Structures are given as C-alpha cells and as structure tokens.
Amino acid sequence: MNPETFVCQLTPQIPAAIATLAIRGRKAIEIITSMFQFPVPGGKRQQLAEMRVYYATWSAASDSTGEEQVVICRSSEWQVEVHCHGGKAICEALLQEMVDRGAKRISAQEWPSDLVGSPSVQAERALQKAPTDLAASVLLDQLNGALGAALEGLEELLKSAAVAKSTADQEPILREIDSLIATGEFGQHLCRGWRIVLAGPPNVGKSSLINALVGQEKLIVHDQPGTTRDWTESGAVIGGWPVQLTDTAGIRQSEDEIETAGVNKAKELVHSSDLLVLVVDATQGWQPIHDELASVDVRRLVCWNKMDEARMEPIASDGRLPSTLASCVGQPGIQELLRSIEEQLFADAPSPGNAVPFCAEQVSGLALARTFVERGHHSKASDCIAVIRGQG
Ligand SMILES: Nc1nc2c(ncn2[C@@H]2O[C@H](COP(=O)(O)OP(=O)(O)OP(=O)(O)O)[C@@H](O)[C@H]2O)c(=O)[nH]1
Numbered sequence: 587m588n589p590e591t592f593v594c595q596l597t598p599q600i601p602a603a604i605a606t607l608a609i610r611g612r613k614a615i616e617i618i619t620s621m622f623q624f625p626v627p628g629g630k631r632q633q634l635a636e637m638r639v640y641y642a643t644w645s646a647a648s649d650s651t652g653e654e655q656v657v658i659c660r661s662s663e664w665q666v667e668v669h670c671h672g673g674k675a676i677c678e679a680l681l682q683e684m685v686d687r688g689a690k691r692i693s694a695q696e697w698p699s700d701l702v703g704s705p706s707v708q709a710e711r712a713l714q715k716a717p718t719d720l721a722a723s724v725l726l727d728q729l730n731g732a733l734g735a736a737l738e739g740l741e742e743l744l745k746s747a748a749v750a751k752s753t754a755d756q757e758p759i760l761r762e763i764d765s766l767i768a769t770g771e772f773g774q775h776l777c778r779g780w781r782i783v784l785a786g787p788p789n790v791g792k793s794s795l796i797n798a799l800v801g802q803e804k805l806i807v808h809d810q811p812g813t814t815r816d817w818t819e820s821g822a823v824i825g826g827w828p829v830q831l832t833d834t835a836g837i838r839q840s841e842d843e844i845e846t847a848g849v850n851k852a853k854e855l856v857h858s859s860d861l862l863v864l865v866v867d868a869t870q871g872w873q874p875i876h877d878e879l880a881s882v883d884v885r886r887l888v889c890w891n892k893m894d895e896a897r898m899e900p901i902a903s904d905g906r907l908p909s910t911l912a913s914c915v916g917q918p919g920i921q922e923l924l925r926s927i928e929e930q931l932f933a934d935a936p937s938p939g940n941a942v943p944f945c946a947e948q949v950s951g952l953a954l955a956r957t958f959v960e961r962g963h964h965s966k967a968s969d970c971i972a973v974i975r976g977q978g
C-alpha cells in the first residue's frame with residue numbers, strides 16, 4: 587500500500603447536482619471520521635463499516651453557519667467515497683480540508699491504477715472523458731460487464747486448454763483474441779477521438795472543406811496559395827463519434843522557412859492520421875504530390891473539391907482509392923464527404939452490448955496473450971487475461 591493518502595473528485599468538475607469525492611490511503615478513515623459528524627451512536631469517531639451508507643454533516647471551520655449534508659460510503663478497507671452537492675465551492679472546501687488533514691490531492695485521471703484494475707471500473711473512469719453520447723454508451727456497456735464477461739470466458743477457455751495440454755483448440759481461441767484486439771483498435775478512440783488529416787497541394791480547399799464540415803468559418807480561407815502555414819485541429823462529431831479534423835499547410839517546395847516548417851509538419855501528421863483525406867482541386871486535377879500522399883500507409887480517402895467549376899473528369903492515378911466529389915460553394919457533396927468518412931472509419935463500429943477493449947493496456951495484454959497461445963503456453967496466456975481483468 588502506498589504510504590500516502592490520496593483524495594480526488596471522481597465526477598467531472600462541471601456544474602452538476604451531485605459530486606463524488608474519493609479518499610484512499612492509511613489516513614482515509616481517520617480523516618473522514620474526524621471531519622464529519624455522524625448522527626449515530628458512537629459519534630464522529632465511529633468505525634465505518636464497509637459498503638454501508640452513512641449520512642453525515644460537515645461544518646465549515648471558519649464559518650459556523652456553513653453546513654453540508656453528505657452521504658458517505660466506505661467502499662473498501664482503505665477507501666471512502668463522499669457524495670455531496672456538486673457546486674464548485676463545496677467540493678473545493680471539502681477537498682481542501684482533506685488536504686489540510688494530510689491527504690494529497692490528485693486528478694481523477696491520476697487516481698492510482700491499482701485501484702481501477704477491472705474493466706468495469708476502468709470504464710467508469712473512461713466515461714468521464716467520453717466526448718459523445720455514442721462513445722459513452724459503448725463505455726457504459728463495458729461498465730455493465732460486457733468486456734469483463736468476454737475476458738472471463740476467454741480465461742476459462744485458456745485454462746481448459748492449459749489443462750488439456752492440447753493445441754487442437756488453438757484456432758477458436760486465437761479467433762476470439764483477434765476479434766477483441768480488432769474491436770480494441772476502435773475502442774481506444776472512444777475518449778480521444780479519430781484524427782482526420784486533410785492534406786494536399788496549396789489552394790485546393792482544405793481549410794474551406796473543414797469550415798464546411800464543422801459548419802463554421804473557423805479557418806482562414808484565401809485564393810493566395812500558402813494561406814495555412816501551421817496546423818490546426820477542430821473537434822467535431824461525425825455519425826455520433828468524436829473526431830479531430832486537422833488542417834495542414836499545402837504541400838509544395840518553398841524558399842520560405844516558416845512555410846517549409848509547416849509543410850514538414852503536414853507530412854508528419856499525415857503518417858499519424860486515422861484517416862488521410864487527399865484533397866484534389868478538380869479544376870487542376872491529380873498532382874505528383876497526390877501520388878506521394880496516396881502511398882502513405884494509413885486509411886485514405888480522395889476528395890475532389892471545387893466540383894462546381896470542374897471541367898474535366900476526376901481521374902486519380904490510383905483508381906483503387908475510395909473517392910468522393912465535393913464543393914464548398916453552396917456545399918453540395920459535403921454530406922457525401924461526411925458519409926464517406928463514416929464508411930471509412932466507422933463501418934465496423936461495435937453493436938450495442940458488444941465487448942470492446944478501450945485501453946492500450948487491455949489491447950497489449952491481449953496481444954501478449956496471443957503470442958503465448960501461438961507458442962502453446964496457455965497457462966501464461968490465461969495469466970495475461972487475468973491481469974487485464976484486474977485479477978492478476
Ligand atoms: N469554386 C470553388 N472555390 C473553392 C472551393 N473550395 C475552396 N475554394 C476557394 O479556393 C481558394 C483556396 O481555398 P482554401 O480553403 O484557402 O485552400 P487551402 O487548400 O486551405 O489552401 P492553403 O491553405 O493555401 O494550402 C479560396 O479562394 C476558396 O474560396 C470550391 O469548392 N469551389
């Protein structure tokens with residue numbers, strides 16, 4: 587056990603009716619029993635029984651008229667939750683008093699990971715960061731046990747295979763692990779969103795397209811090539827999923843140092859994207875830089891922009907890439923672009939109730955288990971699954 591006692595606000599720090607504070611560590615019980623008055627025999631120094639709910643009162647030390655009614659629950663030997671009103675002033679006052687009494691304040695994200703081992707508890711924590719309702723609903727399924735149950739089933743399979751010492755059952759186990767890893771690729775984006783990078787030569791309409799996609803004149807648009815130099819991210823929601831639309835500097839050779847820095851950054855961003863949208867000016871056609879971008883090893887989509895002025899047939903040198911036609915004038919085709927993005931990124935979205943790994947540790951634990959299964963070490967693979975179930 588860490589010698590320190592930690593305190594944090596578990597619920598998001600936004601206006602809300604109720605907030606939950608948590609305190610954990612050797613001094614947790616002592617701090618709580620001395621800070622609050624319990625209207626039960628035994629007075630304020632009473633022992634808190636685990637998983638029992640207590641009503642208690644807190645009085646502000648400096649202002650005898652300030653009082654707060656709270657609900658207290660000792661959720662484990664060393665941890666207590668305090669449910670209070672959600673206003674900032676009362677939460678801050680309670681947290682500050684716990685700090686004054688010897689606890690160390692940390693953020694909900696820093697809440698020690700040994701406390702949040704099971705997928706359900708991790709999902710509860712991830713839910714705080716879910717940017718959209720749809721992302722939250724997938725995490726809620728995991729909180730309700732979808733991932734926990736799938737991992738438990740997998741662990742059982744691995745244990746039986748270990749006992750049987752046979753490699754005959756390897757295929758279904760590998761399929762199960764692979765399917766969870768694939769879903770995990772999706773799940774890891776639930777909190778951070780998907781990065782969609784728009785790239786291409788200068789003046790093709792990258793900034794204009796992002797303005798059209800977010801429905802706001804956010805980015806500077808100009809007929810002078812080289813308008814965008816730095817990169818910018820605009821948060822948006824597509825098909826209910828969170829995305830970051832990334833505008834980049836138009837890629838070309840330049841004598842200008844600042845523009846060259848922007849171009850280098852654009853090339854870097856292209857490689858780290860979840861979806862690269864190659865923007866082509868349909869009045870100019872496919873350029874050599876598009877060939878370079880088309881060869882990048884990420885998911886790609888070609889967007890032929892300025893279709894309102896195009897006089898030629900849109901022809902990409904790589905015809906196998908999915909493509910869409912758009913125009914920012916009057917915005918025909920923007921819906922089509924949105925649909926194409928959805929198809930590229932979200933076609934494999936999990937169905938309600940599916941098990942979805944959503945943390946990097948869960949996916950890497952599954953990958954490690956897979957390696958052990960391939961080598962016939964089912965017992966070690968089962969240990970890996972126990973760890974990501976919070977049982978290891
Ligand atoms: N006709 C027409 N003009 C467009 C369209 N989209 C953008 N433009 C114009 O094209 C010019 C360049 O647009 P931007 O959005 O600044 O292009 P960009 O690709 O961001 O350019 P850089 O930042 O220089 O790389 C502006 O004058 C826009 O108004 C379109 O669909 N049709």
Ligand SMILES: [Mg+2]
Pocket residue numbers: 792793794806807813814833834836
């Ligand atoms: Mg621009």
